[in-house]
Amino acid sequence: MDQQTVQSSRFGKSTVFFKGKQLFKPLPQKIFWLVGCAMFYTNIAIARENIQVSTNKNLLHWKMTWCWTLPCRNERDIEYGVIQARNLGFNAMEWSQAQAEFPETFVAVCRKHKMESYYCINPASEIKQQLLPAEDNFPVSSQAGGEPPDPDIGKVISHKRRRPCFNQEDARRNAKAVVDKAIKLGFDGIALDFVGYDNLHGCYCASCCKARRDYIASHPGMAAKEAENRFAEECIVKYYASVVAYAKAVKPAVKTTCHIYPAFMPDILYGNLLPVDYCGQTVAWFFKPHWKFEKIKKYSEIVVRDENKYHAHSIGTPFIGFYCGGGYAKDRKTAERMRQEIRIIKDAGAKGIQIVELGHILADKAVSRVLAEELDGSPETIKCINVPQMSK
Numbered sequence: 078m079d080q081q082t083v084q085s086s087r088f089g090k091s092t093v094f095f096k097g098k099q100l101f102k103p104l105p106q107k108i109f110w111l112v113g114c115a116m117f118y119t120n121i122a123i124a125r126e127n128i129q130v131s132t133n134k135n136l137l138h139w140k141m142t143w144c145w146t147l148p149c150r151n152e153r154d155i156e157y158g159v160i161q162a163r164n165l166g167f168n169a170m171e172w173s174q175a176q177a178e179f180p181e182t183f184v185a186v187c188r189k190h191k192m193e194s195y196y197c198i199n200p201a202s203e204i205k206q207q208l209l210p211a212e213d214n215f216p217v218s219s220q221a222g223g224e225p226p227d228p229d230i231g232k233v234i235s236h237k238r239r240r241p242c243f244n245q246e247d248a249r250r251n252a253k254a255v256v257d258k259a260i261k262l263g264f265d266g267i268a269l270d271f272v273g274y275d276n277l278h279g280c281y282c283a284s285c286c287k288a289r290r291d292y293i294a295s296h297p298g299m300a301a302k303e304a305e306n307r308f309a310e311e312c313i314v315k316y317y318a319s320v321v322a323y324a325k326a327v328k329p330a331v332k333t334t335c336h337i338y339p340a341f342m343p344d345i346l347y348g349n350l351l352p353v354d355y356c357g358q359t360v361a362w363f364f365k366p367h368w369k370f371e372k373i374k375k376y377s378e379i380v381v382r383d384e385n386k387y388h389a390h391s392i393g394t395p396f397i398g399f400y401c402g403g404g405y406a407k408d409r410k411t412a413e414r415m416r417q418e419i420r421i422i423k424d425a426g427a428k429g430i431q432i433v434e435l436g437h438i439l440a441d442k443a444v445s446r447v448l449a450e451e452l453d454g455s456p457e458t459i460k461c462i463n464v465p466q467m468s469k
Contacts, residue, residue, distance in 0.1 A: 137422075139355055139394065139429035140452050141169035141195070141334065143268075146402075146436030147462070149174035152182050157460075159186045161439055164459045166452025169193040169334075169355075170435075171268045184263045195268040195334060196259030198320065200243035201251040206280040207242075208233060215276070222273060222339030223362040223398075233276045234339055242280050243272055244288070244312040252320045256327060266332030267324055269353070272313055273339035279309040288312075306343035310350070313341065317351045336396055336431065346379050348393065349386045355394045356384070357431040361418045363398035364408045373418055377425035394429035395422045399444065401437045412443035419451045436462070 142165070147158045155175055162170050170192050175183035180196075187194040208215075218225050218232040225232055234240075241248060259267050274280055279289075292308040293301055321333050334355040337348050348356040360376040361368050377395045384393035397418050401409040410418075422430055430452075438444055442461045449456040 134426060135423050135453075136426055136428050137430055137452065139169060139392065140167045141171070141193075141355070141357070141394070141429070141431045142167045142435045142438070143197075143336070143431070143433040144170065144172040144435035145174065146434060147172070147174075147439070149178060152179070152186070155179060155182055155186050158435065159183075159190050159192055161459060162435055163190050163192055164455045165435075165438065165445060165448045166454030167192070167432075169195060169266075171195040171197050172435075173197055176264075180262045180264075187265075188263075193265040193332065194263075195266045195332075196255070196262070196264040197268045197270055198252055198255045198259075199269075199271040200241045200248050200316070202241035202243065202245045202248040204242045204245050204247075204282055204284065205239040206275050207239065207282040207285075208276050209281050212276050218277070220362060220364055222271075222277070223359060223364070224340040224342070224345060225277075226366060235275070240271065240275055242282050242285060243316045244280060244285055249316065249319045252316075253323045256320065256324045260324070260328050260331060264331075266334060266354075267320075269317060269320065269333075269335040270338060272316055272335070273337070273341055274309065275339070277340055277342045279305065280312075285312070310341060310344055310347060313347075314350050317353065321352050334394070334431075336433075346376065346383075348380065349383045349388070349391065351391070352388050353391060355392050355429050355431075356380075357394050357396040359398070360395040360422065361397045363400045363405070367410060367414065370417060370421060373421050374425070377422045377427065381425045381427050392429045393427065394431050395425070395427055396431040396433075397422075398433055399437055399441075400434065401441050401444070405437075409441070410444070412441070412447045415444050416447045416451060419448070423451075 142162055144158060144162075148154045149158070149172070158172060158175070159170065168191065170187060172183060176196050184194050212231070212233060213236070215231050215233050217235060220226070222234045256267060279285070289305060289308050293304040296304045296307075299307070317335070324331050324333060332355070333353040334357060335351065335353050336357040337359065340359070341347055346358055348358040358376070358380045360380065361373050380393035380395050384391055397415070399410055399415065419430070432438070432448065438448060439459070439462050445459045445461055446456045448454065449459055
């Protein structure tokens with residue numbers, strides 16, 4: 078070879094010759110050390126800034142969307158919604174209006190396009206939840222039932238109405254009746270939603286107060302506050318367990334999923350306690366302030382890592398919220414942010430994902446394209462719509 082490099086030191090100090098002539102003098106060892114340090118810290122800075130695109134890992138095989146704003150007047154509307162969901166890359170879907178008005182059509186169209194159909198179940202009871210007396214004057218959370226920007230549980234979802242107390246016998250009975258209906262109609266699965274508390278931590282109706290006192294009394298070694306929180310969490314878990322066990326008894330092949338909502342502030346990521354097949358836990362909420370990527374990464378990794386901690390069959394499915402229209406235009410996420418959020422979930426090794434809301438996604442051409450690209454959909458076949466009116 079005409080070019081020769083003579084190594085003079087184990088730290089990289091070298092002299093380069095060309096046709097017998099010295100081209101470069103040896104560089105001091107200190108310069109190599111300084112350059113190496115600079116490159117190392119530069120790479121760390123880049124990694125922190127681009128946390129969402131660290132790998133190309135993609136294990137997603139179950140991809141669900143929820144819908145409550147698309148027009149749903151006839152079979153043509155349903156066909157449009159299901160086809161577009163499929164084009165975006167989804168293979169599982171819940172559609173509130175379709176299940177209420179055209180359930181058989183929805184099931185048939187989903188089956189035609191290889192889309193799993195899910196029937197949504199919300200708790201229903203004659204008994205309504207009650208707040209603590211002091212909470213009647215607490216401010217309404219800016220995040221609806223999502224996790225507040227700070228850990229303060231002194232916020233409520235709404236002062237206008239109280240949600241049903243799901244810790245009642247009629248709540249379990251009503252849910253089982255809906256399970257029977259969904260299975261009879263041919264839905265592939267059931268999707269539980271709104272199983273949580275108006276104040277994000279507990280119900281204080283008369284029956285819950287009595288049951289709570291009994292629970293605290295039966296756990297003398299537990300601090301009162303811890304016992305109170307454990308009781309509230311166990312009420313949620315028991316409701317889920319009752320409904321899921323019944324559904325599996327009626328039809329073992331029926332699939333079960335949920336969106337954990339409202340948030341339960343004493344234990345945000347409690348979803349692996351639930352015996353559902355696909356557990357939707359929020360890792361990136363709808364509203365501003367949009368969550369930091371570090372938080373999305375942390376939550377996604379926990380949801381995936383601990384998915385089988387209590388139920389071997391459960392799959393943790395990180396949940397992303399997206400709104401862009403009406404009163405929520407100010408909360409619109411950019412297409413690039415949506416891509417980053419999805420990639421963080423992929424990097425966590427998630428096998429499933431939930432992204433809502435379908436009508437708002439289809440109202441944003443750039444966001445629709447990103448989803449189709451990231452979820453292995455068909456970007457070129459997506460037909461977007463005008464910004465939908467919120468109807469939920």
